[in-house]
Amino acid sequence: MIDKNSPLPIYHQLEEVIKNAIQTQRLLPGEMIPSEREYTEKYEISRMTVRQAVTNLVNEGYLYRKRGVGTFVAHQKIEQPLKGLTSFSEDMQSRGHEPSTRVIRLSEVHADRDLAAKLEVEAGTPILELKRVRLADQLPMAYETVYLSKALSRGLTEEMALTSIYGYVEKTFGLKIQYGRQSIEASIAQKIEAEMLGVAVGDPVLRIERISRLDTNKPFEVAHSVYRADRYKLTIEMERSS
Template identity: 55%
Template sequence: MIDKQSPVPIYHQLEEKIKKRIETGELMPGDALPSEREYAEQFEISRMTVRQAITNLVNERFLHRVKGKGTFVMEKKMEQPLHGLTSFTEDMKARGLQPSSSLIHFEIIPASSDLADKLGINEHGPVYEIKRIRLAEGIPMALERTYISANLVQGLTEDIVKDSLYAYVENVLNLKIESGIQVIEASTSNAEERKYLEIAEADPILLMERTSSLEDGTRFEVVKSSYRADRYKFMIDLKR
């Protein structure tokens, strides 16, 4: 119950009760919260106090509001460390999650001047263009567009890229992926991203572009990924 004699503000007490329900799993990601009226009646407090508590939890990203539908528990974000070069498949498996990919496009295209420069190949040289939806436990996390020189990585097929591309490159072709440069920025989504990531027009995304190289310095790939900002975050471990 709410202790109305406590020096702790009533709205804060309600916030802590809702947080505890989320932390213990009583309220799961995607669950709808009771209405403001229901909370007000249950704890015999004003709806204004309830509204303040819920607004604070929305601002802290424990909850989110959907216009015309109500307030829901936020989906837990996947956290990706930025101190190592790993594939999406490796990253999800390390978290005990089941990764999967849905291949939506696979073909060899002539490299544009920009892409040729990033891959260190001749303009119009053959490049694999691979588009995949990356999922964790069946939930879409990212739309990924990968570009690799077809002269460097030969024999690539749709079946291979449906699984783990890195595993094929390193374990079958014996090419060692050594390093990468990654740039991340926030953006609004386009129609393709909204379609495959199942997000609304106003929902933000995180854009990531990575250029990876082999141990001998050969440019290996350019990856352009669009991550759902409500389900993914990046973490950097800094040391002085």
């Protein structure tokens, strides 16, 4: 399977061998791949070559390393279409994953100038700050801090925050969430985020800010979400205008 006379570099050929084993499910997500030594012996190639191939596949997201343990096959990322204003619970359910939530803190804070401008309230207005870890099939996906205008979140308890906030706003108050504006940035996990998401400090994340409005055009939330970049990818459908 590895042709030493081929013009294709050997590390690249080994990458293809490993990718093929993943695609044909001879190596399953979460499974440890054979050791460097096994590959060097099986294909009579150098350790350096094996290391190069594995590093490339780690960088491309096919594999991940656990320090001191080994290298494993990565899980398929959850794909999130950038279309429609949906909640985390809806996003996960529609992709066949079970959403769950760990509430880290629900507290009252005073809106600083930036939040006040975004929520269209006076600076210093009391607002709710809700910090949650969002999980899919028990695996941490995102760490979210949501700021909610108090008028629209009266009576919100930590217990309620274990389920859907969008559901709560819509069902409890009979309000309609209508419009959202979102930005997405590549970033790296800071200390607390890494702890909450179960990754290392400096691992890649997607930093998303969303401002959502009701059908009255009143903003009701500013959400700062940090998604694990190894578990989540965003897709967009595009049409070329004529």
